[in-house]
Amino acid sequence: MRVSFIKMHGLGNDFVVLDARNQPIPEISGKIAAGIADRREGIGCDQLIVLGQSESAAFRMRIFNSDGGEVEACGNASRAVALLHGEPAEVETAGGMISLELASGGASVDMGAPRFDWDDIPLAYAVDTSAMPVAWDGLENPMAVNVGNPHAVFFVDDADAIDLATLGPVIENDPLFPQRINVNVASSIADNHLKLSVWERGAGLTRACGTGACATAVAAIRKGIAKSPVTVTLPGGDLTISWEQGGTIRMTGPATEAFRGSFEWDDFA
Structure with a gap:
């Protein structure tokens, strides 16, 4: 199965983006995410970003670090996804709902409220x-x-x-x-x-x-x-x-x- 990707970065923090909203892909595993992220034998990135359908937002964003572990949030990737999406949107993440929009020279993201407990x-x-x-x-x-x-x-x-x-x-x-x-x-x-x-x-x-x-x-x-x-x-x-x-x-x-x-x-x- 051949899968399309988009390579993006925010201030040099780089991502491979798989847009599965209109291109169904198999389930991502940690092994696959780490393989894609590998800079010698894969495409190479700090994070793998997978966009998919959401029942509560415009779409869902999943984030995998280069070690294959799935994490809750990524600010730089959120701005990259805003650029890719091209219009304001509410986005579901494992860390909660965020909102993003284009801004001069890049993008602006409401990351939600910080927690301190x-x-x-x-x-x-x-x-x-x-x-x-x-x-x-x-x-x-x-x-x-x-x-x-x-x-x-x-x-x-x-x-x-x-x-x-x-x-x-x-x-x-x-x-x-x-x-x-x-x-x-x-x-x-x-x-x-x-x-x-x-x-x-x-x-x-x-x-x-x-x-x-x-x-x-x-x-x-x-x-x-x-x-x-x-x-x-x-x-x-x-x-x-x-x-x-x-x-x-x-x-x-x-x-x-x-x-x-x-x-x-x-x-x-």
Whole structure:
């Protein structure tokens, strides 16, 4: 069976999109998702995105990290899908309903309301999520935020000075986080402007993480480090995050279609 795909990216965080709304495909397994994502023997991507029919929204978006694990949300992929869809839409995800629309130079996505309760992250036990009493080799007292998927946010003087390639997988897989965690390390570089590095659960270091930018901006606003809207600079570029206490998160930034192609399903089955 030959299947068409679209290769897209948001700030260098790249995706293979399978549009199954009008092209039925077999059920996705972790093995198939990891095979497609493999950069040496597959098409190559940080996440595999599968669009399908939904009874409660315009369509459904499923997200698989490069390790084959299915996750709840992906901000950069949401903007890419907005570009592909071409008009405002409500979209069903495993992390909840989101709304997306085109914006100048890319797309804007309402990512829903952040959650802060320890069992919404989730954590292994009850703890103050605004400044968790934990530390890993100098990274300490993170804020935990769920923005459709779970994030731990650390604020430091210099994000570039942190060896996130080493500490990221240690924190991601700590028993405190039963569903693992995305690890964000941020520093303030100007008023309402943050610099951010992200170790992404199941994908590792990426050039950009949209949900990480959302979680970090929300944490900075809660801590009084920044005011909305917040510019978040990642290795791949800038995102603008808007959030007011009690409201939903609005993420705006670029998205790009790179190329289209097709592959034989059995090559990865």
